[in-house]
Amino acid sequence: MNGSKITFLPYQKSIWAPPGIKIIELARMLNINIVSSCGGRGKCGKCKVLVEKGREGLNPPSESERKFLSPEEIKEGWRLACTISPQAATEIVIKVPEISLKDLKIQTRGADLSVGINPVIKKYVLELSSPLLGNNLSLEELLRRRLEEVYGLYGTRMGYEALKQLSMIWADLQPNELITLIIWDGKEILSVERGDTSDNLYGVAVDIGTTKVACFLMDLNEGRVLSVSSSSNPQGIFGEDVMSRVAFAMKGKNNLVRLQESVVECINRLLDDCCEKAGLSNEDIYDCCVVGNTCMLHLFLGISPKSLAFSPYWPVIRGGVNLKAGEFRPALRINPNGTIYVMPSIAGFVGGDNVAVQLACNCFVPDKSVKLILDIGTNTEIVLADKKGIAVCSCASGPAFEGMHIKCGIRAVSGAIDMVSIDPKTKEVRYHTIGEGKPIGICGSGLIDAIAGLINAGLLNKNGTFNVI
Amino acid sequence: MNGSKITFLPYQKSIWAPPGIKIIELARMLNINIVSSCGGRGKCGKCKVLVEKGREGLNPPSESERKFLSPEEIKEGWRLACTISPQAATEIVIKVPEISLKDLKIQTRGADLSVGINPVIKKYVLELSSPLLGNNLSLEELLRRRLEEVYGLYGTRMGYEALKQLSMIWADLQPNELITLIIWDGKEILSVERGDTSDNLYGVAVDIGTTKVACFLMDLNEGRVLSVSSSSNPQGIFGEDVMSRVAFAMKGKNNLVRLQESVVECINRLLDDCCEKAGLSNEDIYDCCVVGNTCMLHLFLGISPKSLAFSPYWPVIRGGVNLKAGEFRPALRINPNGTIYVMPSIAGFVGGDNVAVQLACNCFVPDKSVKLILDIGTNTEIVLADKKGIAVCSCASGPAFEGMHIKCGIRAVSGAIDMVSIDPKTKEVRYHTIGEGKPIGICGSGLIDAIAGLINAGLLNKNGTFNVI
Numbered sequence: 046m047n048g049s050k051i052t053f054l055p056y057q058k059s060i061w062a063p064p065g066i067k068i069i070e071l072a073r074m075l076n077i078n079i080v081s082s083c084g085g086r087g088k089c090g091k092c093k094v095l096v097e098k099g100r101e102g103l104n105p106p107s108e109s110e111r112k113f114l115s116p117e118e119i120k121e122g123w124r125l126a127c128t129i130s131p132q133a134a135t136e137i138v139i140k141v142p143e144i145s146l147k148d149l150k151i152q153t154r155g156a157d158l159s160v161g162i163n164p165v166i167k168k169y170v171l172e173l174s175s176p177l178l179g180n181n182l183s184l185e186e187l188l189r190r191r192l193e194e195v196y197g198l199y200g201t202r203m204g205y206e207a208l209k210q211l212s213m214i215w216a217d218l219q220p221n222e223l224i225t226l227i228i229w230d231g232k233e234i235l236s237v238e239r240g241d242t243s244d245n246l247y248g249v250a251v252d253i254g255t256t257k258v259a260c261f262l263m264d265l266n267e268g269r270v271l272s273v274s275s276s277s278n279p280q281g282i283f284g285e286d287v288m289s290r291v292a293f294a295m296k297g298k299n300n301l302v303r304l305q306e307s308v309v310e311c312i313n314r315l316l317d318d319c320c321e322k323a324g325l326s327n328e329d330i331y332d333c334c335v336v337g338n339t340c341m342l343h344l345f346l347g348i349s350p351k352s353l354a355f356s357p358y359w360p361v362i363r364g365g366v367n368l369k370a371g372e373f374r375p376a377l378r379i380n381p382n383g384t385i386y387v388m389p390s391i392a393g394f395v396g397g398d399n400v401a402v403q404l405a406c407n408c409f410v411p412d413k414s415v416k417l418i419l420d421i422g423t424n425t426e427i428v429l430a431d432k433k434g435i436a437v438c439s440c441a442s443g444p445a446f447e448g449m450h451i452k453c454g455i456r457a458v459s460g461a462i463d464m465v466s467i468d469p470k471t472k473e474v475r476y477h478t479i480g481e482g483k484p485i486g487i488c489g490s491g492l493i494d495a496i497a498g499l500i501n502a503g504l505l506n507k508n509g510t511f512n513v514i
Numbered sequence: 515m516n517g518s519k520i521t522f523l524p525y526q527k528s529i530w531a532p533p534g535i536k537i538i539e540l541a542r543m544l545n546i547n548i549v550s551s552c553g554g555r556g557k558c559g560k561c562k563v564l565v566e567k568g569r570e571g572l573n574p575p576s577e578s579e580r581k582f583l584s585p586e587e588i589k590e591g592w593r594l595a596c597t598i599s600p601q602a603a604t605e606i607v608i609k610v611p612e613i614s615l616k617d618l619k620i621q622t623r624g625a626d627l628s629v630g631i632n633p634v635i636k637k638y639v640l641e642l643s644s645p646l647l648g649n650n651l652s653l654e655e656l657l658r659r660r661l662e663e664v665y666g667l668y669g670t671r672m673g674y675e676a677l678k679q680l681s682m683i684w685a686d687l688q689p690n691e692l693i694t695l696i697i698w699d700g701k702e703i704l705s706v707e708r709g710d711t712s713d714n715l716y717g718v719a720v721d722i723g724t725t726k727v728a729c730f731l732m733d734l735n736e737g738r739v740l741s742v743s744s745s746s747n748p749q750g751i752f753g754e755d756v757m758s759r760v761a762f763a764m765k766g767k768n769n770l771v772r773l774q775e776s777v778v779e780c781i782n783r784l785l786d787d788c789c790e791k792a793g794l795s796n797e798d799i800y801d802c803c804v805v806g807n808t809c810m811l812h813l814f815l816g817i818s819p820k821s822l823a824f825s826p827y828w829p830v831i832r833g834g835v836n837l838k839a840g841e842f843r844p845a846l847r848i849n850p851n852g853t854i855y856v857m858p859s860i861a862g863f864v865g866g867d868n869v870a871v872q873l874a875c876n877c878f879v880p881d882k883s884v885k886l887i888l889d890i891g892t893n894t895e896i897v898l899a900d901k902k903g904i905a906v907c908s909c910a911s912g913p914a915f916e917g918m919h920i921k922c923g924i925r926a927v928s929g930a931i932d933m934v935s936i937d938p939k940t941k942e943v944r945y946h947t948i949g950e951g952k953p954i955g956i957c958g959s960g961l962i963d964a965i966a967g968l969i970n971a972g973l974l975n976k977n978g979t980f981n982v983i
Binding site: 181182183184185186187203205208209211212213215216295343346347348349350351352359360361362363364366368369371372391392393 | 651654655656674677678680681685815816817819820829831837841
């Protein structure tokens, strides 16, 4: 045999692998998603696995494993999945504990707010009457004149791809045959289709979260969601939080390309799925609107996010970005003559998703109400809006929800300390664990309790420093 | 041996070829350019060659050869090079007479008119000072503000490719390092370069004629021609005149693509040559301005020219076409962030080359003079301009210059009848041949003489019909 057979428990899934491939990557190939907050750099210690068989076939424990694992754990066979790989042909059995697993659930349903239907892409049906002798016009001018006469639409321009289509369609157009123009924002003719296709007008909304990606296929005539598809953001293997991904993007020349390709390929799979569910073809989609936090939008566009990593955390671009699908690389699987609109961001850590939610909640139309919007994710944004203005602030919430950068931090799984109280007089500590068993770590609510208790007991001051008692 | 050895005389050039490839194409591979007015369809009879050896290895004479060649000529071994190909492995010797050769001479020098230097592409050098804490801007906004402060250039927008470049350059920009912005028409930032590169600003002018293509590499800072390169238009193998090429484009779905690819590939070779002569790289070229007749511009753009073939001979597009080099396919070898500008045309048979010559001759700035412009080519355009307006007309001149559609028509080569006179009384015909030898055909000036003589002698009426005497 030329490789090692790796079996993952409790799944009983096996894979043959050549030497040198990391266990965390082999698990991912089998759709076993092991947590990797640091992006597989051995820096978070979250990817603990137990080697039940074949320890001798793996590389010896690394420095980072000695940091995150106790000597007892190492003795028992615990390892970090991102630091180990088979070294020689052998059989290895790995047990993945629940605590090291991602159990991702993606929320794609929400309250439907009433909005007027006014898509940026519209269709216009025309009869392209035969040109008349006696004046020197072009087919393109004739078409634009017809738009003025029939629809009162003045000042349109015709895109290059639409010109080519017009020339081919005209070449065998039948008398009285109708054609349909796809026009962006009442200004640019993007595409020409034979016949009256105005009943079919579709767009897609894409939400790129740090952890998850969701696509919503819309009927733009009716303003109705036709299908939804979502998945985890595959950039997670390069780092779970925004900063890890920025660090990865800065580390090598090709890394930015890999990050962009991985999210675009993910969106393409979701688009295929949405279209299949709705019985449409990807070519039917003429508009794609993309939201996400500022870093995700930079990575989607292939723009280096390095400036987001340093004070004053400026983005490269804040304004909305309008692109022809045909000029975007790697290709997004919508109609190549369609458009991609990336929502504007507000700041380095208040992105287009926040602008979208403000739009959806009518924050830009001031009324007497005071609005509070909480967008709680890997990063949390809070919006407070009234008639005088809108204030937004942003803060990482990964540490609270995922135990990131907290040595004993874990998510709210069985065994997590979720409540803590400290007696101000005796300083006695009491705690509660989820499932009421032996504690294995502390989760977000436990951390908040612990900090509150430490302050109440006079053990911690407002700078976060322990008081000497 | 697996193929035939074909030798062309008087060149003594040989080529090995598998069965089925036309002799005219084999000659072209050896840079022997045999005339083909009909585009190799056996319809013009201009590609006569003499088979000196290996007649039995060729296909038997076709119907079109029997039409254009006399039984004696066929007996002697004369064939049409576009209808014959080797059938079996044999040795064939072909003599190409001078009359069947293209002896193309391309005029690329002319009078230099004085014009102001105002290129559409300009460079702006900036120091991108570090962003300051305390306001929420983006690098892109900072850059555009600097353009306003330093150059008074307001309302610019930043192209997508330039955004990506900015993000990469900023990622390792040194303090006080300069950057150079390439800006189109004072409006769109196309590209960002490190350092001060403002001394290098290059563009190229391309003239696509039906028969010839010429490129002029320009220094846009100094308004100086740096190098020139020209070649025959390789679309000639698909038809020598505009109408043959339109017919070819309409004949098959892929033909339009072949026509476009062949001229773009030709321009790319000329661009390479121009850059090599001037010691520049193709990436240094940020602007490409293309002129040509309306059909050539349609074919360059990959737009079907079918509507040019039918009354009222409307083009698909008359207005100028502005493209990003990166969105143009097949790729033109200039900087992908540069622009391609295709000059506007006036009508189906008055193209962008005519607009360019009117511009160069200041026709759009009326003065007291009356201007007459003659553009004599495969198609001839005549412009008459005064302060009241500009009139243009157009007419095919291929028949006069190349003998197209005239059974005995030839170009002004040795043996061509170039002068004709008819005695009005006796109706006796006298003629003169170039070189004073035996006549082999009649050229343009002979045709005009003959028609004038026929009219003077009362033999032809003004409708072009022969009078019955």
